[in-house]
Amino acid sequence: MRLCGCVGACTAFFMYKSRMDQTPLLQMQGISKSFPGVQALKDIDLTVYPGEILALVGENGAGKSTLMKILNGxxxxxxxxxxxQGQPxxxxxxxxxxxxxISMIHQELALIPYLDAGKNIYLGREPQGAIPGTVHWRKLYQQAQADLAELDLKLNVRTPVRFFSIAQQQMIEVAKALSIDARLIVMDEPTSSLTDREVDTLFSRMRSLRExxxxxxxxxxxxxEVRAICDRVTVLRDxxxxGTHPVAEVTTEDIIRMMVGREVGQMYERRNRAATDGVVLEVRNLSRxxxxxxxxxxxxxxxxxxxxGLVGAGRTELAETIFGAHPATGGEILLEGEPVHIRRPQQAIRSGIGFVPEDRKRQGLFLGMSVAANVVMAILRRLTRPVLIRWPRVEAITRESIQRLDIRTPSQAQRVRNLSGGNQQKVVIAKWLTLDPRVLILDEPTxxxxxxxxxxxxxxxxxLAERGVGIIMISSELPEVLGVSDRILVMHEGRLAGEFDARTATQNDLMNAATGTTLNKGMNPA
Ligand SMILES: Nc1ncnc2c1ncn2[C@@H]1O[C@H](COP(=O)(O)OP(=O)(O)OP(=O)(O)O)[C@@H](O)[C@H]1O
Ligand SMILES: [Mg+2]
Structure with a gap:
């Protein structure tokens, strides 16, 4: 394993050496960009050689997407x-x-939800039919099917993309970018909602493109991932x-230090378990x-x-059913021992259940509105007593949220659309915290x-847990699930396939349960 890594690194290094002798494919020099209240980029140089994978890393709001959006016009x-290629x-x-x-996969999915996968992939590039001005639909769908097959995706290309999961949509976006015969492909967080298996597929496609x-x-x-697939890494901070370095010459800790400008302590701190006597939420035989x-x-x-669990195992559906976004077809939910009938999210919210969804763009945020409006959205009615909005309260609550979650924004009035992706996620979490929930469900929170x-x-x-809130965290990152949780449930095909104590479970245990290989083994009846 070690040896493989070493040989791989050396080969990568020599390949990189030979690439460095070539004319760069792309040079961005002295790039600066300001938005009202923010200098997003200051004098940035970025060079990309032919046939290399360059990582672009930095904290949320460092300017990565902005730099790539400049490249993309x-x-x-x-x-x-x-x-x-040497020409201005x-x-x-x-x-x-x-x-x-140049082709680009945007960080926030840019597919048109009501168009099918085929039309999305070839939007604006539809193959011509025999009669000028017409589209050769059969050819379009055949090509789209082939594009998806290259990524091992077996999806119906005639299904509107809104019916696909986020992960599937992200893979469609990848297929779209790859279907353009590009010299340079920019991938802005293509893996953020993919599972390990999909990431592997993507990486093998990336390697063959590099070849x-x-x-x-x-x-x-x-x-x-940067270590696994990239040749060089460029780091931005604020x-x-x-700097830019060959990946083989820096450690992950070096990269983090460059990104953050300080040492980041232990990522997962095992906490002394809070007293967990009373049951706050109980779900019995819940089905949908x-x-x-x-x-x-x-x-x-x-x-x-x-x-x-794997994508499609029913984790998000379970959360949405508890939250009342979809009606349950069977079973019951008890809060503090009392049966509750939750048919709509409003009822869940009133009972003290918060839900930070996986897809913040569609379900969690009003992108055109300010940071302040988004933060107080869930408690607006409380702040509108008797009739007028109490702005000083809004301001105070927003100020506290910005501080508590370290939301990087020039002001409370900034539109959420203009925040970086990670800071948008913090705004969604801030919104739910204003409700002081008894139960908080977080779907892929990081x-x-x-x-x-x-x-x-x-x-x-x-x-929050110390304060007695019950937290359910859905996550595809196994180290995160193991590092943060007290107890772990694993879902497989809509059912619970295992329950583990996070202090003793291993990634393997979770994987086995998630893939159904040890169904019922390791399952401690609750
Ligand atoms: N259209 C815009 N209007 C105003 N400010 C913007 C706009 N786009 C980006 N910014 C600001 O520019 C800075 C850089 O944002 P950018 O989206 O490039 O960060 P990022 O490195 O991609 O972060 P993340 O990892 O969260 O995606 C941030 O402070 C952001 O708020
Ligand atoms: Mg970004």
């Missing part, structure tokens, strides 16, 4: 120049970028270039069609209950969150 730089170029629109051979001489800029908060099947468990006060902010969110979860 979404924003124009205030200063700086772009050279493509001006990129004014994504269309210009595509014409040069064909295609270059990739890869943005990710998962530094082990809009400034910290065949997505959630006969699930029973109890959540104690002050407990962090992890829920693991998706797209940088290492420093992740540690902060874990600390916050611990604080």
């Amino acid at each position: 979404v924003y124009s730089a205030d200063e700086g120049a772009i050279t493509w 170029v001006a990129i004014h629109s994504p269309h210009d970028a595509q014409a040069l051979g 064909r001489g295609v270059s990739i800029v890869f943005i990710s908060h998962r530094l082990e 809009g400034i270039l910290v 069609g065949d997505r959630v099947r006969d699930v029973s468990f109890a959540l104690r006060r002050g407990e962090i209950l992890g829920v693991a 998706r797209g969150i940088d290492v420093g902010a992740k540690a902060e969110i874990y600390r916050l979860m611990h604080q």
